[in-house]
Amino acid sequence: MSRRFTPKVVTANRLREGDVVYLTADDRWSPFHHEAELIEDEAHAQMRLLHASAQKLVVVGAYLADAKAGANGPEPTHFREEFRTLGPSNYNHGKQADYA
Amino acid sequence: MYSYSEFDEAFVRERVAQFTSQVERRLDGSLTEDEFRPLRLMNGLYLQLHAYMLRVAIPYGTINPRQMRQLAYIAQTWDKGYGHFTTRQNIQFNWPKLEDVPKMLQALADVGMHAIQTSGNCVRNVTADHSAGAAADEISDSAPCRRTGLPQVYRPPGIPVPALQVQDSSPRAERPRRHPRA
Numbered sequence: 001m002s003r004r005f006t007p008k009v010v011t012a013n014r015l016r017e018g019d020v021v022y023l024t025a026d027d028r029w030s031p032f033h034h035e036a037e038l039i040e041d042e043a044h045a046q047m048r049l050l051h052a053s054a055q056k057l058v059v060v061g062a063y064l065a066d067a068k069a070g071a072n073g074p075e076p077t078h079f080r081e082e083f084r085t086l087g088p089s090n091y092n093h094g095k096q097a098d099y100a
Numbered sequence: 101m102y103s104y105s106e107f108d109e110a111f112v113r114e115r116v117a118q119f120t121s122q123v124e125r126r127l128d129g130s131l132t133e134d135e136f137r138p139l140r141l142m143n144g145l146y147l148q149l150h151a152y153m154l155r156v157a158i159p160y161g162t163i164n165p166r167q168m169r170q171l172a173y174i175a176q177t178w179d180k181g182y183g184h185f186t187t188r189q190n191i192q193f194n195w196p197k198l199e200d201v202p203k204m205l206q207a208l209a210d211v212g213m214h215a216i217q218t219s220g221n222c223v224r225n226v227t228a229d230h231s232a233g234a235a236a237d238e239i240s241d242s243a244p245c246r247r248t249g250l251p252q253v254y255r256p257p258g259i260p261v262p263a264l265q266v267q268d269s270s271p272r273a274e275r276p277r278r279h280p281r282a
Binding site: 015087 | 126132149
């Protein structure tokens, strides 16, 4: 019996700024995790990753990250990804500061 | 203070020019990320969890006021107005944009500084107590040792450093260990 697919989002860093971004369902790169497309099908996830990886002049290091559905959109399930949604955890000087 | 020879300064300027071209080629797609990654790392530029990070070398952890003011200028002009000093007494800028990094390296070169040999498998720095040579209660001044040691592993920039014998005084490692570049 095959293992159940864990939902994913496509994430990467912007080439020019290095900022963390997420691929949305309408093919934008958003800085907000909750705007990402939550992908629940494995084949579709691979297609979206290929689509992201092909954008070599826009993003760097695209990959699939585990996520789950939340009240306001996808939420990360791993602490590493949670850090990436916010910025450094010592005090507000990352995205917390920029988007507050 | 560590100061460069004319050869070193010319080398650093040449590396800045090379990296400026490499960044341009990465941004126009002539270089892939796989090709560009080792080039940026050789110039102290990482892509970390949240953003790019440029690590700048501060030999011995000592700088003069002109260099300190230049670091502040770089932080205010191309970063968020601050940097982080590292445990090896270098400094990191954590929010630069890729296209600004060549300008940052140029500004560093203007005051005899650079970011070469600040990443990867290499000697990052030779440090000592910041009050060495000035503390009234010190048994011996370690500053001459660091001044002797650093040039052996740190210059000229970009030239592979020799193997280094490291004596670890802990009971678990009584014999000297041979490290290829660290």
